[in-house]
Amino acid sequence: MTGWWAAAFVVQWVLLAVLAMVVVALARQIGVLHLRLEPLGALEIDDEGPALGEAQARRSARAAEGSTMFVGGVGGQRLLTFVSPTCPICERMLPSLPAAAGAFGLELQVVSDRELELAYNVPGVPFVVVFDEFGVVRAKGTVNSLEQVEGLVDTARRRILEDRELRAS
Secondary structure, X not given: OHHHHHHHHHHHXXXXXXXXXXXXXXXXXXXXXXXXXXXOOOEOOOXXXXXXXXXXXXXXXXXXXXXXXXXXXXXXXXXXXXXXXXXXXXXXXXHHHHHHHHHOOOEEEEEOOHHHHHHOOOOOOOEEEEEOOOOEEEEEEEOOOHHHHHHHHHHHHHHHHHHHHHHHO
C-alpha cells in the first residue's frame, strides 16, 4: 500500500506541473490575441517630425504623383502624408487616405519628397502630419494602418477644439 500511495503522489505532482504549463500557455495565447485585436495608436514622438503646436512655413514639395504642391502655411485643415514609392505599407494605405481625409473635412496632401522629409525631421514613411487652418501642427506620427490615421485626426480635432475653448475664455 505504501508503494501505491507514493506512485499516486508522484502522478499528482506530474499532473499539477502539466496543468501549470497549460495555464501558462493559455495565458500567453490570450495575451497574443489581445495584442492582435487591440487597436494601437500612432506613434507620436516629440523629437520626430515638426514640433507640435508650431506653425510651419509654406514650402513647395514634390507630390507622390510627381507634381509640385505647397504644404504648410495658412490654408484649410490638411492631412499631409509622407510616402515612398518603395514602401509596401504606403501602397496598402494610399487607397483609403482620400476617404479618411474627406470624412474629417481635411485636404489630403501626399508627398514623396526627401528634402521635405529632412526639413520636417520625418523618421520614416508612412508619416502623417495634421495641420489646422493656420498651418499649426496639431498631430503627427508614424502610422501603419487607417485606424492610426483616424486616431491622429481625432487627436488633432481634440487639440483644435481645446485651443479654441482656451481662446474663447
